[in-house]
Amino acid sequence: MRWTIKPKPDSETLRKLAEKLEVGEPVAGLLVQRNITTFEEARKFFRPDLEDLHDPFLMKDMDRAVNRIEEAIENQENILVYGDYDVDGTSSVALMSSFLKFRYPNVATYIPDRYDEGYGISYKGIDFAADNDISLIIALDCGIKEIEKVAYAKEKGIDFIICDHHRPGKDIPDAVAVLDPKRSDCDYPYDELCGCGVGFKLIQAITRKNGENEEILLPYLDLVATAIAADIVPITGENRILAYHGMNVINVAPRKGLECLLGERKNINITDVVFIAAPRINAAGRMKHGQHAVNLLTEEDEITAKKLAQEIEEFNSERRNTDKLITEEAKKQIISLQEESRLTTVVFSENWHKGVIGIVASRLTETWYRPTLVFTKSGDKLAASARSVKGFDVYEALEGCKDHIEQFGGHKYAAGLTLLESEYENFKRKFEEVVSETIDRKLLTPEISIDAELSLKDITPKFYRILKQFGPFGPGNMSPVFLSRGLIDTGFGKCVGEDGKHLKCQVKQEDAGPAFEVIGFNLGEKLELIKNHKRFDAVYSLDENTWNGRTTIQLKLKDIMAAI
Incomplete structure (x- = not known):
């Protein structure tokens, strides 16, 4: 994972906005990052009004x-x-x-x-x-x-x-x-x-x-x-x-x-x-x-x-089973063809279910983190779903391969296409060539974009209440991601879940400071980094955890590393 911290907003702008809104600088900083610098802009952000829809x-x-x-x-x-x-x-x-x-x-x-x-x-x-x-x-x-x-x-x-x-x-x-x-x-x-x-x-x-x-x-x-x-x-x-x-x-x-x-x-x-x-x-x-x-x-x-x-629930159960099976088959195909060194993933089987190839493409992208296409037979042609990595326009890449494509459409990160089976190998070669020539190699390593560095003492109930009002979250307004340094597990660190895949612990930043429960999905392998009171840095978002009727703020880990 690449940890990238967003530039810190101008301190004077930050101070003025914090004063106007009567909030702490951590909240004001998150707003400035979203190009919100005035009271009126903040009002429109926190209270979206249907009157502001365009004609x-x-x-x-x-x-x-x-x-x-x-x-x-x-x-x-x-x-x-x-x-x-x-x-x-x-x-x-x-x-x-x-x-x-x-x-x-x-x-x-x-x-x-x-x-x-x-x-x-x-x-x-x-x-x-x-x-x-x-x-x-x-x-x-x-x-x-x-x-x-x-x-x-x-x-x-x-x-x-x-x-x-x-x-x-x-x-x-x-x-x-x-x-x-x-x-x-x-x-x-x-x-x-x-x-x-x-x-x-x-x-x-x-x-x-x-x-x-x-x-x-x-x-x-x-x-x-x-x-x-x-x-x-x-x-x-x-x-x-x-x-x-x-x-x-x-x-x-x-x-x-x-x-x-x-x-x-x-x-x-x-x-x-x-x-x-x-x-x-x-x-x-x-x-x-x-x-x-x-x-x-x-x-x-x-x-x-x-x-x-x-009925739809039954369709979804069938879908889950099908995409799991096809994902495993696709992974075996990549490994058997020894294609891990390529900058793209392109796989094909005429028996794969057309309805789930987009999901399979997403799963393969998560595993190898590169532009991915999954093909199957569709009538007398091949159909594919394409998925991309953050920062790379797969639609533009397909434009560069259009001599081998019958039809395509979509967005920057997801697209669909059809081609003749006789063009499959030509397309696969051309797609690798186009991506190799145009992709910035650093995009092939997943990035965690960090909004701000935060002290655990800043995580108060009021801070979290305001944070929830930043929603609904999604592209262009992602749930804020924070970095806290020098954390220490209080002694409860362990692996949980199926095969110990997930990391659970409780952390403090300093002896007198607050302690927070932490969950790190698919981070069980990093348990060694926190054992024996080793200090570590963590990237996380904030979440609520309800247990036995009691709701507390918890840290939802994205990644950790040994403290520098």
Whole structure:
């Protein structure tokens, strides 16, 4: 691990902000690192206000999208809400379809089959629309590169409205409206919305044009927060406002489907959504069909919702078993091919389940920490999921290999592609070449970015209360990470958990100072560093631990090393 400490903020700025907010300098420092230097900026950060959302009509083509939907309703046309099969896509479809159905009955939903149709808009989906007299398709979380398919739909008398957030290609599809804040000709002030976020801006625009109170949109924010969490978009700007209020909805009045997935938990945070709700919603599209997720997220009857959630739980169990098996097979393949010295990981088996190759790619990236692709057979072609390491743009790397690729799309850290099997070895060679030429070698060692050095005596209940208000956490606003030096185990240090994988201890920094419980997941092998009162430095985040009804602040270790 590379430990990187962020530069210490200017002391005068720090002092002034601490005085204005009546907080200690450790809190003020964390705010300055987030470019918050005034009382007003701090107020907006700690109390995100829906009034600060941007005017949806600033997004290019928004007026055209709203007008076309109103025209469809006025003419009693059939509307199809179409979306990708992951959390962002299914949440988007649930949001848009339930909003439209509240005011107009002729609305159907469509999620493509991951195996039969693949990612994005499909000819089969367009044919379904044509066969069912549907004249308007609203595509969410996909469509920005589907030039031929949008043209095919037009020939059949079907209009498209595209709500996407992926990077556009050279040309934009000839749709009635293409809403994508990443369009180079779009001046919308915030371009990091997820697909569901773009869908939300569309329903906000419809509401605003009709002069309706925008408070009617609050019940949809649990879906937007779920999509923001699962799609790992920055939790800054508009995303922070939407996630903050969406998490309030999840805690106070969530829709039945999310409530069934999250169970009896109290004080649900965005991490719960990422690790509990999102994998289960994704499992529907991975193992069966994404429509199951849409059905759950739009279901209003509690008994039916529980039944649907149980089905999805079974899909998720199957997914866990499958990805564990394939991960082991992929690791053996890498070792047997003696490819540990490469700067990239590219593996393939025609028998691997297409629904879990993205998860397997993530697990391999955790193990070898380099740009990774996992391929499997998909019809007469190969399909792959790509994952990257922090700081390296895998999408750009794929651009450099496009001569060997049939189709690709995605983000900086995650992408998907298809290619002909005959091009697999050529692609593998080219991908290694492109990465070797462009990656900074230090990016191949995992980095822990440390916000600040902290004394244990600074960790007070008030400090932790304020720290919790920095949430919801995510890219662009990660949970603060601290460094404390010269810690000593008070004598309780031991390995716990299966195979002693985890490290548990209690630490002090000085004899008279406070003692804190510590947990270090997957750090059991570092027990020797703390034995016999050896002094050590620790990097950690703060967490709460409840035991026998008593809640205390604990240190959640990220790494330790012998004190310098």
